[in-house]
Amino acid sequence: MHIGISALNFSPGEMGGQETYFRNLVHHLQRVDRENSYALLCDARKVREFPLSNDSFRVTLCNYDKPSLNWLIRGMLKKMIHLDLVNLRLKGLKLDVIHHPFTVLNPQWSQIPSVLTFLDMQQEYFPQFFSKLELAIRKQISRPSAEKATRIIAISRHVKDCLVEKYGIDAGKIDVIYPGCGAEFRVIDDAVGLAELKLRYGLERPFAYYPAASWPHKNHKTLLAAWKILQERRGFDGQLVLTGIAKQAHGEIQGEVGRLGLDATVKVLGYLPSDELPYLYNLARLMVFPSLFEGFGIPLVEAMACGCPLVCSTATSVPEVAGDAGIQFDPLSPEDMADKLWMVWNDEGAREQLRVKGLQRVKLFDWENTARKTLEVYQKAAGGAR
Numbered sequence: 001m002h003i004g005i006s007a008l009n010f011s012p013g014e015m016g017g018q019e020t021y022f023r024n025l026v027h028h029l030q031r032v033d034r035e036n037s038y039a040l041l042c043d044a045r046k047v048r049e050f051p052l053s054n055d056s057f058r059v060t061l062c063n064y065d066k067p068s069l070n071w072l073i074r075g076m077l078k079k080m081i082h083l084d085l086v087n088l089r090l091k092g093l094k095l096d097v098i099h100h101p102f103t104v105l106n107p108q109w110s111q112i113p114s115v116l117t118f119l120d121m122q123q124e125y126f127p128q129f130f131s132k133l134e135l136a137i138r139k140q141i142s143r144p145s146a147e148k149a150t151r152i153i154a155i156s157r158h159v160k161d162c163l164v165e166k167y168g169i170d171a172g173k174i175d176v177i178y179p180g181c182g183a184e185f186r187v188i189d190d191a192v193g194l195a196e197l198k199l200r201y202g203l204e205r206p207f208a209y210y211p212a213a214s215w216p217h218k219n220h221k222t223l224l225a226a227w228k229i230l231q232e233r234r235g236f237d238g239q240l241v242l243t244g245i246a247k248q249a250h251g252e253i254q255g256e257v258g259r260l261g262l263d264a265t266v267k268v269l270g271y272l273p274s275d276e277l278p279y280l281y282n283l284a285r286l287m288v289f290p291s292l293f294e295g296f297g298i299p300l301v302e303a304m305a306c307g308c309p310l311v312c313s314t315a316t317s318v319p320e321v322a323g324d325a326g327i328q329f330d331p332l333s334p335e336d337m338a339d340k341l342w343m344v345w346n347d348e349g350a351r352e353q354l355r356v357k358g359l360q361r362v363k364l365f366d367w368e369n370t371a372r373k374t375l376e377v378y379q380k381a382a383g384g385a386r
Helices: 017-032 044-049 069-081 087-090 132-148 157-167 189-202 220-234 249-259 274-283 298-304 318-325 334-345 348-364 369-383
Strands: 001-005 039-044 059-060 097-100 113-120 151-154 174-176 209-210 239-243 265-270 285-291 310-312 327-328
Touching: 001 017, 017 059, 017 298, 039 044, 044 059, 059 285, 069 087, 087 157, 087 220, 097 157, 097 285, 097 369, 113 369, 132 174, 151 157, 151 369, 157 174, 189 274, 209 298, 220 239, 220 298, 220 334, 249 334, 274 369, 285 298, 285 334, 298 318, 298 348, 310 318, 310 334, 318 327, 318 348, 327 334, 327 348, 334 348
Parallel strands: 001 039, 001 097, 039 059, 097 113, 113 151, 151 174, 209 239, 209 285, 239 265, 285 310, 310 327
Antiparallel strands: none
16 A cells, blocks of 8 residues: 555644654554555655654655745635645545544545544533634534544544544444553663752652643643642642643643642643653652543553553543553542542552552553554555555
8 A cells, every 4th residue: 555644734842642643653653564655744844853764654745834835825725716735746646545643634625545543522522622713623624524534543432432422423434543652651760860850850859740731621720729628638748740831721820820829839840851751750659630631641651651650530531541550530629639649649559559550551552553553444444455
């Protein structure tokens, strides 16, 4: 097969788990597939983002990134006469199948058999977290993309259920393929490196860790309310460390830290280099994950791989991923969250049990397995073409 992978919506440093998924998929497809050829569609400005180690993978330039004259012209032609210049670019490639890894088809009107990775449809459940413009855009492209795609990869059973429930998609065309966990996430015995990171970020006390971009659905404010309860009612003096890209709710989170008088115990470190994250998981006493909505929840498997105990929400895909390796709480209840955090924080035996269970469970999430199963879906979509 000649397989296209569309990186036209790729925005490095801004996509969180979507970026992790895409980078690892491209890397591991190169490791497991020596039979088929690939065209990776991207803008010239992003070519360096994709290290290629397999001679069967080639970059095909589609220079339509925003902002640019080509982007403007493409948008005008799509709106005025439903002509997408990218489709003209694809005609000469003779692709058997094209993979769209970011929930929407891009290009939208291609006649090439398509595989769509569907990551989540949060807007259908929490429309209040989106502007009217963003809701309109998602309504215009999300459901039509799922309906038109030849095959869909759902990153959890939860996502598959959402597609069937909300969009009426035939369950038979949806394959559930879990993302994996990178080898860099592991139990670390580098005492010097761990000590250096503690010093760099002033982590003097035991801490709970929450790595998440500051979107509203990540539920930082309820976590901070739970943290306040722990301090006021339990005399708790541990730290809470927050990392992640600054997004829509970032200012509110910082304001809430001050309003609740948590400045001394909450560290907002922001976006950190990816190679530091395994060290933070290893240093943390536990990871807390209060998210209200996840398509999968990659930090859950990263924490498990690092031997970091999980205390997590009961929402959406989180229980599916964490299984019995996490103690769960109601993400809408600061009191329940505080109770579960207190229990795990103070019970060394419980933390050790969660650690052992997590290290076992994370074996279910393997990027090479993800790549192989994705290749099987390409074959289904292309009708078995070679």
